[in-house]
Amino acid sequence: MKRIYFIILLLSFSLINAQQKVELFPAGLTINPFAANTLEPKLGFLFHSSENELRLDIGNSMDVVRITNGKYTYSFGADLFTYTRLSKEGDFHFPVDAVDYLFGINSAYKIKLGRYELGARLRLSHISAHIVDGHYDNTLLTWKNNHPPRVYSREFLEFMPYVKVRSLRVYAGLTYIFHIDPKTIKKDNYQFGFDYYLPFKPFDVINPYIGYDFKLIHLNSYTGNNSIVAGVKLGHRYGRGFSIYYQYYAGNSVHGEYFDSKVAYSAIGINLDL
Numbered sequence: 001m002k003r004i005y006f007i008i009l010l011l012s013f014s015l016i017n018a019q020q021k022v023e024l025f026p027a028g029l030t031i032n033p034f035a036a037n038t039l040e041p042k043l044g045f046l047f048h049s050s051e052n053e054l055r056l057d058i059g060n061s062m063d064v065v066r067i068t069n070g071k072y073t074y075s076f077g078a079d080l081f082t083y084t085r086l087s088k089e090g091d092f093h094f095p096v097d098a099v100d101y102l103f104g105i106n107s108a109y110k111i112k113l114g115r116y117e118l119g120a121r122l123r124l125s126h127i128s129a130h131i132v133d134g135h136y137d138n139t140l141l142t143w144k145n146n147h148p149p150r151v152y153s154r155e156f157l158e159f160m161p162y163v164k165v166r167s168l169r170v171y172a173g174l175t176y177i178f179h180i181d182p183k184t185i186k187k188d189n190y191q192f193g194f195d196y197y198l199p200f201k202p203f204d205v206i207n208p209y210i211g212y213d214f215k216l217i218h219l220n221s222y223t224g225n226n227s228i229v230a231g232v233k234l235g236h237r238y239g240r241g242f243s244i245y246y247q248y249y250a251g252n253s254v255h256g257e258y259f260d261s262k263v264a265y266s267a268i269g270i271n272l273d274l
Contacts, residue, residue: 020067020068020069021067021068021069022065022066022067023063023065023066023067023068024064024065025062025063025064026063026066026075027239028063028238028239029061029062029063029075029077029108030063030066030073030074030075030077030108030109030110030119031108031110031119031121031162032238033061034160034162034169034171034193034195034211034213035195035209035210035211035229035231036193036195036211036212036213036227036228036229036247037191037193037213037227038213038215038225038227038249038254039081039102039254040061041059041060041061041079041081042057042059042081042083042271043057043058043059043060043271043272043273043274044056044057044243044269044270044271044272045057045269045270046247046267046268046269047267047268047269048265048266048267049265049266049267049268050265050266051265052087052088053085053086053087053088053097053265054086054087054088054094055083055084055085055086055267056082056083056084056086057081057082057083057084057271058081058082058084059079059080059081059082059083059102060079060080060081060274061077061078061079061080061106062077062078063075063076063077063108064076064077064078065077071111071112071113072109072110072111073108073109073110073111074107074108074109075107075108075109076105076106076107077105077106077107077108078103078104078105078106079102079103079104079105079106079123079125080102080103081100081101081102081103082099082100082101082102083099083100083102083254083255084096084098084099084100085097085098085099085255085258086134087134095133095134095135096132096133096134097131097132097134097135097144098129098130098131098132098135098255098256098257098258099129099130099132100127100128100129100130100254100255100256100257101127101128101129101130102125102126102127103125103126104123104124104125104126105123105124105125106121106122106123106124107121107122108120108121108122115165115166116163116164116165117163117164117165118161118162118163118164119161119162119164120159120160120161120162121158121159121160122157122158122159122160123157123158123160124155124156124157125155125156125158126153126154126155127153127154127155127156127256128152128153128256129152129153129255129256129257129259130149130257131143131147131148131149131150131257135147147257147258149257150182150257151181151182152181152182152256152257152259153179153180153181153256154177154179154180154181154185154256155177155178155179155180156175156176156177156178156180157175157176157178158173158174158175159173159174159175160172160173161173167196167197167198167199167237168194168195168196169194169195169196170192170193170194171192171193171194172190172191172192173190173191173192174188174189174190175188175189175190175191176188177189184219184220185218185219185259186218186219186220187218188218189215189216189217189218190215190216191213191214191215191216192213192214193211193212193213193214193227194211194212195209195210195211195212196209196210196211197209197237198210205234205235205236205241206232206234207232207233207234207235207237207241208230208231208232208233209229209230209231209232209233209245210228210229210230211227211228211229211230212226212227212228212229213226213227214226214227215227215251217251217252219252219259219260223251223252224251225249225250225251225252226248226249226250226251227247227248227249227251228247228248228249229245229246229247229269230245230246231243231244231245231246231269232244232245233273235273239273240273240274241272241273242270242271242272242273243269243270243271243272243273244268244269244270244271245268245269245270245271246266246267246268246269247266247267247268247269248265248266248267249263249264249265249267250263250264251263251264
């Protein structure tokens, strides 16, 4: 009798393994970055067209474990970003004004239902922000714009479900901040948006895209941030490649040291998708 139970157990495990594929450190991401969302993994520059400012992103997200079972895909991974505010000076100098660090873990789920894809991403992350020496005026011996360093950090959960039809993806998001400094900032943020890859049949490696993201953040009161992008990706639409894009952004600064500063700019960006 024990042998029969053992054989049944072995057959059960064989059936599970036959239906389920488990990958360690697979290529790509289960859920690709949302094009217009300002808090996504990037490796590139964003050049402001009307200000003496640019942004440098050095970041990556990766799936550590991916499980595929028929129409379903699950994954667990990690995030590590820096996004830096720089100014432009002569002789190819770019003093660093401020830098933000993000690290955390993520999980993702998606399912194929005919021509529809449903999914969601959950992130648990920490962000800390810092003023750097490029923000100091060595002539006046003071912090520029009378803005000394201040403590800014937050830990949060972000839940981002979406629905995708062909190459159009529409999403909505909720962020709950369970710890933040300064403590006067409220703990709930909301967002929605879309991204869309335009069909371009003559060349599969040329992929035009557009995206929009609206984020309602809660400081002392609710305020809206708008991000619009339009660009072209050279390479695989949902894989490795090189992107050049235009972005218009209006709202509160994405940099924690300037969280209560309103900004509006147009910019040209370049990005390597690894």
